[in-house]
Amino acid sequence: MEPTQSIINYLDASFKSFEPGLRDRIAEAGVLKNIPAGEVIMRTGQYIKHSVLIASGRVKLYREGDDGQEVFIYYLEEGNACALSMICATKQESSEIMAKAVDDTTIIVIPIRMMDELMTTYRSWYYFVLENYRSRFEELLTVLDSVIFKAMDERLEFYLRNQFKSKGVDELTITHLEIANDLNTSREVVSRLLKKMELNGKIRLFRNSIAWVG
Amino acid sequence: MEPTQSIINYLDASFKSFEPGLRDRIAEAGVLKNIPAGEVIMRTGQYIKHSVLIASGRVKLYREGDDGQEVFIYYLEEGNACALSMICATKQESSEIMAKAVDDTTIIVIPIRMMDELMTTYRSWYYFVLENYRSRFEELLTVLDSVIFKAMDERLEFYLRNQFKSKGVDELTITHLEIANDLNTSREVVSRLLKKMELNGKIRLFRNSIAWVG
């Protein structure tokens, strides 16, 4: 398939709010890039020179601690943009988070110098950018909430709900250690709390996976 | 002083990046509003119908917990905009935080329906909005950091540094209870940790105030 054609396909499929002119302009100037599952797209301290749209797949965003801890913040999915890439982009400042592809992911990369043009020419672009920002901002506030106000059992439940919902599954393939890392706690704590949730009938535990009972 | 003139004065003083046309347009369509110290500007769940620029004074942003706790997130100062007001504005969704004037504050209120016009007409406006967003976003990440990765003693120190720096003083008028509320902990914990910091020579404690020793 010819690349320009592909970008249009992705835009039509996942960025439906884009007006035709915007779609064509991005198809013209953007570049498709495939990221294999597990690869890091962006790292703390790295300068960003492009805006990034997620055309397909799923990207996990982490905040990195001083000792290499990686705490899960949120997912970026098909139709999202990396808010930070747009914003850091405008000032070329350094990023503070780490983005890793969890599935095989296709992104559309747009050179930052186009931001001016898109912003002032296409209303649907600036709507998209602001709306994207707003929803990331609120997601960030939600995460902050759960960390500030909730104890670990509630944080865990919030985390699991999020995972089940975001992945659209009722059985989640994940280990206790992975969860513990995402929540910046220890594996034992997660195991114990999960056990408690199982006793309460909320979930069922298996090796390498958790099923939602609800 | 005639209001339109006043807006221009404020814009010239604190929003120097605005191009002349933008300045005049805001002076024309914006409204000045005085908020006495202590008054709430915006509340969780409230719908926002205006964009808000801080012309003078200082606004404290809190995140509200389920039981009425109010945790400090960041300050908005002269020359800042309320990022949420711009973004919620574009979609008229509900706010999730609470903004309270800590000093007597003057704000410039801009009707949301002008966002389209400003965004597409004035490059300095969209730069301003995005840059504002970016910096709030990063501030939020910093707060998240300290909550996720730091124990209470470090959070307290981070909080104090922030206060001293943001207010530009070396003696801070505040009670232990106020700090405890801002950090969502208890007064005793704050008292004990402050005492420890005093013993370590970082600060000196007085009734109703704390002096930075550095």
Add this chain to the structure above:
DNA sequence: TTCCTTCTGTGATAAAAGTCACTTTCTGGC
């Protein structure tokens, strides 16, 4: 099968933070 690694379960203990109860200190107003 037999190892070996990874995942999970669990008790014991330690450390951090929150809670309760009370005292002391300061300060402003009478």
Add this chain to the structure above:
DNA sequence: GCCAGAAAGTGACTTTTATCACAGAAGGAA
């Protein structure tokens, strides 16, 4: 000066979370 109320100090205790030390279970590879 005296008193009331707010602010701050402190000991004792509980709860939550983290850490340590294992043990058992599951599954893959030789």
